[in-house]
Every structure is written in structure tokens, then in C-alpha cells.
Amino acid sequence: MEAALRKLPDTAALPEPAVAPTAATSPAVANALRKDQLARWFRLHRSQLRGALLGLISLAIFVAVWQLLTVNRATFYVRFTNVPSPEDVLARAIVAFHNPMFGDHIWMSCRRILYGFTLASVVAIPLGLLMGRFQILREIVFPICEVTRPIPAIAWVPMAIMLWPTNEESIVFITFLGSFFPILINTLQGMATVDPVLVRAARCLGAKEASVFREVYLPASLPQIFTGLTVGMGVAWVSLIAAEMISGQFGIGYFTWEAYSLVQYSDIALGMITIGVLGLASSFAIRLLGRLAMPWGAAR
Template sequence: MSSSPAHALHPKEHEAPKVAAEPPPAAAAVREPATVAIIARWYRLNKGRLRAALIGAVSLVAFLVVWHLLTKYRVVFFVRFTNVPSPLDVYNSSTKAMRDPKFLMHVLLSCRRIIFGFALASLIAVPLGLIMGRFKLIHEVVFPVSEVLRPIPAIAWVPMAIMLWPTNEQSIVFITFLGSFFPILVNTLHGMALVDPVLVRAARCLGARETSIFREVYFPASLPHIFTGLTVGMGVAWVSLIAAEMISGQYGIGYFTWEAYSLVQYADIALGMIAIGVLGLTSSLLIRSAGRLAMPWGRT
């Protein structure tokens, strides 16, 4: 959404429902045409978004209906839906789980691992990327090592992590950290490489010295790419976390999902999957709104 149309829309968005909600007493005859005009205009301006929301809702309902039918008739057509839980089963088990402190503990533990692993990765990868982008020697020293380690998927680190760290919890956080570290580092480096040299020159002939240029030019100029890195890093952090929990965990939403399979609680498998999806979506929305707060000049 570009910023200028949004500005134009806001007052109307607030106005339309207010006016419509007012009881139409004596003045109704005078006011009504204006109200209708405002609603009509609001509709015209938001047609595209309304359409998208409507189609989106229809498509989600259709997805649930197809899922329901496939499980109801236990369809077997290459893929076997024999044991797949129906949407209603999942709904029932989710209402039960919401009241179950054990399920909430699984969720909270996974969130805690993500927060620690991701925060640690951001706190190291962003400054490292900024410094590597600015100081050639550090780039020359660190980059080859990072390029060798980067293609190794975080999950491949599981055995090594278990050896390295004294507790299971630490090794899982370490896997999460590794998953998000490289996307953040690579995007920060990319952002630094793309800083417009003319802006650096402009700052220099306005009297800026090294540290000021770093703070006032390089850092804000790289921010959009840093946030891209954080978004990607958050996604990979969840992937790595769930895999690590399935392999070596005792708690966590990944462990919950795997345990449900072992215990033949099929509805809980889908519940675990949906919970992971919701958590992933929420965390990426959080990062996106943090990005919007940090970059008020941006168009997105």
C-alpha cells in the first residue's frame, strides 16, 4: 500500500460507518444523499480490497469444505485420507488444547526458543554484517568462513549441537540461532554493498566523519535489506526449530506434533501444524510492523 492513497482514505474509512450508524431523524432527508454519496465513494475507493477480502474468504471456506469432504468419504486416490482428521476433529481437539496447560507450555517453550535464538542471531549478524560491509579486512577474514558454513542446513548441525552444548535446550536454541544467522548476515551485507556512494559523498561534504557516516548513512540505507534478512531469518528459524524439536526435543510444538503421531492422536497432528503456521505468521507480521516503525520513510 503506497502512503499517499492511504492518507486520502483514512478519514473516509472512519466517516462512513459513523454517519451510517446515526439514527436518521428529522434531518434525514437532507443528510441521506450525502451519506449515500460517502458510502458510494468509500465503496469505489476500496473496491479492490473488498474484492480481495471476499475472494480470500470464499477460498478459505472452499479449502475447509474440500478438506471436510476428502476426510468424510475417506478418499484414497494416490494419497490416502483414511486416517486424516477432519476439520471438525481438529476444531474439537483445539478447544480442548486451549484449556490444556501442557499444550500452552509446548507453545510457550517453542516461542522462548525462537526469541532467544533469533534475538541472538540478530544481535550478532546485523552488527557483523555492518562492520564487514565497512571494513575490508574483516570482510576478507570472515566471509570465506561464512561462505563455507552457510550452505550447511541448520538441521545437519543437530548431532554436532548435541555434542557442543551441555543441555538439550541449549542445543535447540543453537540450531534456531544458526538457521536465522546466515539469512540476516547475507542480507545485511547486501544492504551495505548497495548503499548509494553519492549519499556517502553528500554526507562527507556536509562535514560528516566516519562514525557519523556509519550512523546517518550506511545504517539507515541498509535497513530495508536488514529487515528482509530478519523476515527470511525468522522463517528459517521456525523451520530449524521444528526440525530440531522433532529430532531431539522433549517439549515444544514440533515435539507435540511428532508425539501426536506416535500416540495415534491424529487430530493433534493437524492441530500442531496449524499452531506452527499461526506462530510463523504472527512472528513475520511482528517483524514487518517493526520494520514499518523503524522506517517511516518507506513506501511499504
């Protein structure tokens, strides 16, 4: 017993426990952690930040060149004598955004885009999937689509006015046509790129036709479908503005054409910039929806 007690280590010789950080050192540690997290965030998002910075620089250069050409009334084959400067457009934008009528024009255009584009997506995506799966349906429908697809939106305006009882419905119809064909063609292309080995494997595992559509065809076609949605949104805005300029009484296209008729050059530029911003926001929303629907693509 005494021998065992002699083998026990002396408590005085044991190392003292580590002292907890004092209040004086904790802010320094917290700052170091924050800096480390910030540096890691910058490393992860370096490409996105670089792209955003380059985009801002290019926009700033574009506005500076625009200001330089319009202030000096440059004329070298292309005439900038009547083009409003960025300062004039900004001043007019401040006045327009305080006018409820300008907001009504934007709302009407956005509503028409929402109706026409949503209807085109609801019709074109299932139709494209079915045409890509069943050859007999593709042989029946595809020639009709190829004949009507090259017809521009402006050429449809008189026919749309005759077909639909109101101008509102005719404008939505033209917007529908503008976005329908890009979505349909890209959905067909997506179905053509599906690996047949995956289809055979799903059927060997006992998957029925509905399951093959849901688990194989649709996920494999989603990248092309969202490409078609993005392209279709751009064409929908082009078609909408053309229809509003010819037969509309409200909308940002009507606002731009009315400004031209009244020789209000600043309003013309304001309408064009507003169309660009609205189109950019619409395309960004579709890309964001695509990332949510295809998380495997975002992971890469």
C-alpha cells in the same frame, strides 16, 4: 447629513440570517457525514480489503476441499484414508486449548524463538553492516559463512548437544543458526545497494564515519534488513521444529512428533496448524515493525 442617511440601506431590506439546522434535520446530516467518511475509508483501504477477502475465500476453499477429501477417504496415489478431517481437528483443538500442557508447549516454542531470533538479529545485523563497509572483514568472515550456511539445522543437532550443557541451550543455538544466515546475507545485500553518491555527499558535508553509518548506510539498507528478518523468522521456525522433534521435551514440535508416535492424527494436524499460525503472527509482527521503522516506505 440627511443625504447620507438617505443612502443607508433599509434594515428591512437586508437578507435574514441563515436559520440554524433544526433538531429534525441534524440526524440526517450526521448520517450523511458518517456515510461519506465510511465511503472514503473504503476507497483508501480498498486494496487491503480485497486482499483480506480473497485470502478468506482461498482459506475457505482449502478447508472445503480438505473436508471433501477426508470424508470420502479419497485415494488417487495420494491417500487421505488416515488424514483427519477439519471437524476432527477442530474438536481436538477445543480439548487441547483447555489443557494447560498445550499452552506450555506453545510458550516454550515462542520463548525459544524469541531468544534465538533476537540473538541472531543482534549479531547478524551489525556484522553484516561492518562486512559490507570494510572489505578486509568481509574477506575474512564471508568464506566461513558460505561453508557453514548450507548445513541444515537437523545436521547441527548432534553437534549442538555436544557443545551445550542442556537441551534448551542447544535448541536455542539451532534456532539462532537458522535465522542468522538469512539476516546476514540480506544485510550484506542491502549494504551493496547503497548509492555511493550519497556517501560522498555526506562526507563532503563533514559527516564522520559513525554519522555516515547512522544517516546513510543504515536507512538505505533497512528494506533489505527487514526482508532478511522476515526470511530468517521463517527459517528459525523450521529449525526450531526440527530441533524440538529430535531433542526436545517440550514445544510445539515435540507435541507434533509425540502425536505421530502415539498415532494421534488429529494432534499432528493441530500441531502443524499451530506452527503455521505462530509463524504467520511472527512474520506479521516483523512487517509491522518495518513499517514503523521505515515510514517513508509505508507512505509510498
